[in-house]
Amino acid sequence: MTDADFRDALHGHKDVVHRFAYRMTGSSSAAEDIVQDCFLILWRKPGAYDPIRGAMRAFLLGIARNLVLKRWRDERPHEALEDDAFVFQPLNVREDGRAEAVEKAILMLPPLQREAVVLAEYEEMSLDEIAQATAADLAAVKSRLHRARQNLRRMLAPILESKGAFHGTK
Amino acid sequence: MEPNDPQLRELLREWQTPAVSPELEARMLRPRRSWSSFLLYGYIRVPVPVVYCLLALAIFAGWRLSTRTSPSVPCVADCNHALTGAC
Incomplete structure (x- = not known):
């Protein structure tokens, strides 16, 4: 990989990787560390990316995902990555804190x-x-998405219901 | 999201992320330093336990040097042959 290729990859995909890392960790500094590590891996092992197998974006997100999960395991060695049994409760949200409630629910x-x-x-x-x-x-991806949506709907029910009622009265 | 769930999708979109700091890109595109430059201006991070070990080694080495026995000086005062130089 030449310097120009690396520069192009960085310009084109750093935002995607950063958004993903931020939404997975909830921390700007952690997200920037992950972006840096992700592109460092690309620079050191450019042969690991095979364009035939998929887009650069998916490749980089895959690396970022592994870095995020490694952090998770290091920080919470006793917590499961996938907890199907846990039932989420509706969040207590203020009307002006909708974005914060979404962030909290996703995290x-x-x-x-x-x-x-x-x-x-x-x-x-x-x-x-x-x-x-x-x-x-x-099948695993579909199942995770389905459960994630169910959980989000449950946690964000106070907002969704008030919104529905609001739209219903209009 | 599911096509029949636009309400949840709309709500989720309200969470925006901060932009990447410009320093990050500058840091990553910084030209790589040559070895000669590294020898003059580079720095390395040293783990604190290693610093402790180095300090302990330095203290030990200092103590050994200070307690090293100096070569004994012959006492000429009591020597009967001091004047003759046969001592």
């Missing part, structure tokens, strides 16, 4: 559900692309 999701919903909703990736980036099969 409360187990990491594998969170990555699925972040990639699907915010990065608008298809199920196939998510499966490729997360090294999971399609």
Whole structure:
């Protein structure tokens, strides 16, 4: 990989990787560390990226995802990446704190559900692309997305219901 | 999101992320330093336990040097042959 190729990759994909890392960690400094590590890996092992196997974006998001999960395991060695049994309660939200409530709800999701919903909703990736980036099969991705949506609807119910009632009265 | 769930999608979009700091890109595109330049201007991060070990080694080395026995000086005062130089 030449300097120009690296520069192009950085310009083209740093924002995507940063958005993903920020939404997965909830921290600007952690997200920047992950972006840096992600592109460092690309620079050191450019052969790991095979254009035939998929887009650069999915490749970089896959690296970022592994870095995020490594951090998660280091920080919370006893917590499961996927907790199906946990039932989320509706959040107590103020009317002016909708974005904060969304952030809180997404950060409360187990990491594998969170990555699925972040990639699907915010990065608008298809199920196939998510499966490729997360090294999971399609059925697992569908299942995680389904559970993530259910949990988000439950946690954000106070906002969604008030919004629905508001729209209903119009 | 599911096509029949635009309400949740709309709500999720309200969470925006901060932009990448310009320093990050500048830091990553900084020209790589040559070895000669590194020898003059470079720095390395040293773990604190290693610093402790180095300090302990330095203290030990200092103590060994200070307690090293100096070569004994012959006492000429009591020597009967001091004047003859046979001592």
